Amino acid sequence: MTTVLVTGGTGYIGSHTCVALIEAGYDVVVLDNLYNSNEAVLGRIEQITGTRPKFYRTDILDRQGLDRIFEENKIDAVIHFAGYKAVGESVQIPLTYYENNISGSVNLYQCMKDHNCKTLVFSSSATVYGAPKSVPISEDFETHTTNPYGATKLMNEQILTDLCHSDEEWTVILLRYFNPIGAHKSGLLGEVPNGIPNNLVPYIARVANGQLEFLRVWGNDYPTPDGTGVRDYIHVVDLADGHICALKYAAEHKGVEMINLGTGVGYSVLEVLHAYEKACGKELPYKIMERRPGDIATCYADTTKAKRLLGWEAKYGIDQMCEDSWNFTVKNPDGIK
Numbered sequence: 418m419t420t421v422l423v424t425g426g427t428g429y430i431g432s433h434t435c436v437a438l439i440e441a442g443y444d445v446v447v448l449d450n451l452y453n454s455n456e457a458v459l460g461r462i463e464q465i466t467g468t469r470p471k472f473y474r475t476d477i478l479d480r481q482g483l484d485r486i487f488e489e490n491k492i493d494a495v496i497h498f499a500g501y502k503a504v505g506e507s508v509q510i511p512l513t514y515y516e517n518n519i520s521g522s523v524n525l526y527q528c529m530k531d532h533n534c535k536t537l538v539f540s541s542s543a544t545v546y547g548a549p550k551s552v553p554i555s556e557d558f559e560t561h562t563t564n565p566y567g568a569t570k571l572m573n574e575q576i577l578t579d580l581c582h583s584d585e586e587w588t589v590i591l592l593r594y595f596n597p598i599g600a601h602k603s604g605l606l607g608e609v610p611n612g613i614p615n616n617l618v619p620y621i622a623r624v625a626n627g628q629l630e631f632l633r634v635w636g637n638d639y640p641t642p643d644g645t646g647v648r649d650y651i652h653v654v655d656l657a658d659g660h661i662c663a664l665k666y667a668a669e670h671k672g673v674e675m676i677n678l679g680t681g682v683g684y685s686v687l688e689v690l691h692a693y694e695k696a697c698g699k700e701l702p703y704k705i706m707e708r709r710p711g712d713i714a715t716c717y718a719d720t721t722k723a724k725r726l727l728g729w730e731a732k733y734g735i736d737q738m739c740e741d742s743w744n745f746t747v748k749n750p751d752g753i754k
């Protein structure tokens with residue numbers, strides 16, 4: 418059986434990926450320091466799959482802790498989710514972001530190398546495209562970033578590309594996620610943001626359950642059909658499946674590949690709000706505000722490469738994403754405890 422180490426495995430995308438891995442027959446070892454998640458997630462994974470993954474409460478900055486995991490388990494591949502992810506916060510505390518997302522990651526890669534584990538799937542982001550010159554965005558577009566979080570994603574891509582060039586035994590798949598939303602259909606796993614959410618769908622969910630008064634729509638004067646920002650929202654369960662396809666591809670290829678994971682379809686803020694209204698069965702109040710600094714008008718993926726290399730494409734549409742998000746919100750008013 419292939420054993421996969423999932424860093425950040427109790428987090429939002431990591432937990433859904435653990436479910437997909439177990440369902441696909443992989444042996445899963447989870448590493449997380451629980452900075453932004455909760456051990457109760459492991460019980461939820463067990464409720465869905467019947468299997469509780471082996472868990473290490475370890476920090477990727479802790480080299481001895483990492484060594485112990487590789488000594489106690491024969492790890493064949495790593496999916497690396499662990500990291501900090503808030504764009505605004507990364508501008509306030511850049512060193513903390515560089516330490517965790519760069520030093521922590523290099524520590525992990527070094528440890529993998531020393532234990533001769535040379536297959537990795539890395540969580541990158543569409544943020545590496547900055548403000549794209551056109552859409553859809555394909556992988557050969559120029560990359561550039563405007564904030565420390567984005568810089569940590571681009572730097573990791575560079576570090577891993579250099580590593581693959583230095584040693585042809587490595588296989589690294591850099592998955593550039595578009596906007597992951599939604600939740601597991603059981604309502605047992607989903608996104609639990611810390612404090613007031615920054616992202617659109619978690620914010621709408623709190624308006625829908627009455628915890629926030631109204632949605633602030635950041636600008637309606639963009640060059641888009643209704644003037645509000647357009648993004649490529651992707652169901653987290655589809656995203657999780659993309660990682661299984663990436664692992665299968667990695668088992669048969671060497672070298673580095675960067676691959677978009679999106680649906681190829683863009684929805685505006687108001688379209689998402691209306692889809693959520695359908696899902697929760699009520700009208701949701703909103704106010705048009707000034708544009709949010711740093712936002713772009715439109716962003717959606719060219720998904721050709723994911724289809725061609727991985728044989729993967731997204732199955733779920735925006736209505737299902739909103740229904741599953743709402744189901745999780747209703748069932749977990751206090752998050753995952």
Ligand code: NAD
Pocket residue numbers: 424425426427428429430431448449450451452453454475476477478497498499500501502517521540541542543594595596597
């Ligand atoms: P998340 O915060 O829910 O999960 C990340 C997990 O990593 C958390 O459980 C946290 O406790 C853990 N972690 C953080 N630092 C750690 C450390 N030093 N050692 C061990 N564990 C640590 O985030 P997510 O939404 O699941 O994102 C997963 C990955 O995908 C991140 O790398 C993120 O940057 C990337 N990504 C996310 C999105 C998004 O919109 N959610 C978009 C693009 C890329």
Ligand code: UFG
Pocket residue numbers: 502504542543544545594595596615616617618620632633634635636645646647648686709712
């Ligand atoms: N929006 C609102 N009101 C809100 C929140 C968001 O109108 O309260 C709008 C934004 O202006 C944007 C759209 O909803 O037009 C999506 O915003 P999000 O904050 O949900 O997502 P972003 O596309 O800005 O950024 C996200 C992640 C980044 C990641 C990027 C690409 O937060 O980390 O997707 O993957 F880099």
